[in-house]
Amino acid sequence: MSDYLKALALSSALSLASAPTQAAPPQGIRLVDARHKAIALPRPAQRIVSLQPSFTEAICALGGCQALVGVDRYSTWPMQATTLPQVGSIRDPDIERIIALQPDVVLARPNHRVDERLERLGITVLTLNAQSYEDMERELETLAQLLGRPGDGTRLWRQTRERLEALRRQMPAQWQGKKVYFELHSGMAAAGEASFIGQTLQSLGLVNIAGRDLPMYPKLSPEYVVRANPDLIITMADLPVPPPERQGWGRVTALRGNHYCRIPNAEFDVLVRPGPRIDEAARHIVQCLQRMPLPAGGMDASKR
Structure with missing residues (x-):
C-alpha cells in the first residue's frame, strides 16, 4: 500500500473512531436499496459478501472490513480484502460459495439477476448503484447504517469533499x-x-x-x-x-x-x-x- 493510502486509511479510521456513533435502533436495521426495496435486518450486519470493488472499499473505509467474509475477484483494496474468499463477480457469481459463507447480507448491483437468484435461496441482498456524487453520499451512509454506524458515511463523504477541494487548489x-x-x-x-x-x-x-x-x-x-x-x-x-x-x-x-x-x-x-x-x-x-x-x-x- 502506498504512503498516501496508508495515511488515508489511518486518517479515516481515526476520524470515524473518534466521532460519536449512534447505536443501532432496537428494531434493527431498516434500509431501502437501489430497487426501492425495503431491507430489514435484526441487527447490524456481521457477515457481508461484496460483489463489487467499490462496495468493498466503502465498507473498509467505514471501518467495517472485519465484517466482510467474501468479495468479488476484482476487490484489490485495501490489502486485507485480497485475503478474503473470492466469490466470482457480479456477472458470474459463485452462488454455492456465497451460500457456504452464510452472509447476513450480499451487496450487489441491480439488473444482474444475482439478487433474484440469491433471494430465492433465502439470502438478503442489498443493491446499490451509485452513478453520481449525490448517489455516493447516500450509498456511503446506507452502508454505514448497515454496519450499525449511522452518520459515519456522511462524515466520510464530507472529509472526501474537503480533500477534493484541497486538490482543486493545487x-x-x-x-x-x-x-x-x-x-x-x-x-x-x-x-x-x-x-x-x-x-x-x-x-x-x-x-x-x-x-x-x-x-x-x-x-x-x-x-x-x-x-x-x-x-x-x-x-x-x-x-x-x-x-x-x-x-x-x-x-x-x-x-x-x-x-x-x-x-x-x-x-x-x-x-x-x-x-x-x-x-x-x-x-x-x-x-x-x-x-x-x-x-x-x-x-x-x-x-x-
Missing part, C-alpha cells in the same frame, strides 16, 4: 476551464459530465466535452472528439495515443500539445470506481497535469 491555473475527454474501455464509452467521473473533472475546474445533454457514459465517435477538440485526453496506459485507426485525431489540440494522461491500469481502477477514493483519483489527474507542458491561454489564477 491545479495549475492554466488548466482551469480547459476541455477534457475521459475515455473508457478503449473508446467504447466516455465519462459524461453527469457521471461521478465527470463531477470529479468538473470539481478540478475542467470542462467535459461530453456535456449533460448526453448520457452518463456515452459512446463518442472519433469524429465527435475531433470536432469537440479537447485540450486534454485521459485514457488507460495501454491505449496508444493517438490511436492509429482514428482519422483526424492528429489535429486535436490535446495530441498536438502532448496533453494527455495515460494512467497505469492499476491506478485507472481508482478513477472509475464510485467509492471513497475519488479524492485519490483526482490526485492522479492533478499530478499528471503538474508534470505535463502547460496549455496556452489558461484562466488567470486570480479568477479561479
Whole structure:
C-alpha cells in the first residue's frame, strides 16, 4: 500500500473512531436499496459478501472490513480484502460459495439477476448503484447504517469533499476551464459530465466535452472528439495515443500539445470506481497535469 493510502486509511479510521456513533435502533436495521426495496435486518450486519470493488472499499473505509467474509475477484483494496474468499463477480457469481459463507447480507448491483437468484435461496441482498456524487453520499451512509454506524458515511463523504477541494487548489491555473475527454474501455464509452467521473473533472475546474445533454457514459465517435477538440485526453496506459485507426485525431489540440494522461491500469481502477477514493483519483489527474507542458491561454489564477 502506498504512503498516501496508508495515511488515508489511518486518517479515516481515526476520524470515524473518534466521532460519536449512534447505536443501532432496537428494531434493527431498516434500509431501502437501489430497487426501492425495503431491507430489514435484526441487527447490524456481521457477515457481508461484496460483489463489487467499490462496495468493498466503502465498507473498509467505514471501518467495517472485519465484517466482510467474501468479495468479488476484482476487490484489490485495501490489502486485507485480497485475503478474503473470492466469490466470482457480479456477472458470474459463485452462488454455492456465497451460500457456504452464510452472509447476513450480499451487496450487489441491480439488473444482474444475482439478487433474484440469491433471494430465492433465502439470502438478503442489498443493491446499490451509485452513478453520481449525490448517489455516493447516500450509498456511503446506507452502508454505514448497515454496519450499525449511522452518520459515519456522511462524515466520510464530507472529509472526501474537503480533500477534493484541497486538490482543486493545487491545479495549475492554466488548466482551469480547459476541455477534457475521459475515455473508457478503449473508446467504447466516455465519462459524461453527469457521471461521478465527470463531477470529479468538473470539481478540478475542467470542462467535459461530453456535456449533460448526453448520457452518463456515452459512446463518442472519433469524429465527435475531433470536432469537440479537447485540450486534454485521459485514457488507460495501454491505449496508444493517438490511436492509429482514428482519422483526424492528429489535429486535436490535446495530441498536438502532448496533453494527455495515460494512467497505469492499476491506478485507472481508482478513477472509475464510485467509492471513497475519488479524492485519490483526482490526485492522479492533478499530478499528471503538474508534470505535463502547460496549455496556452489558461484562466488567470486570480479568477479561479
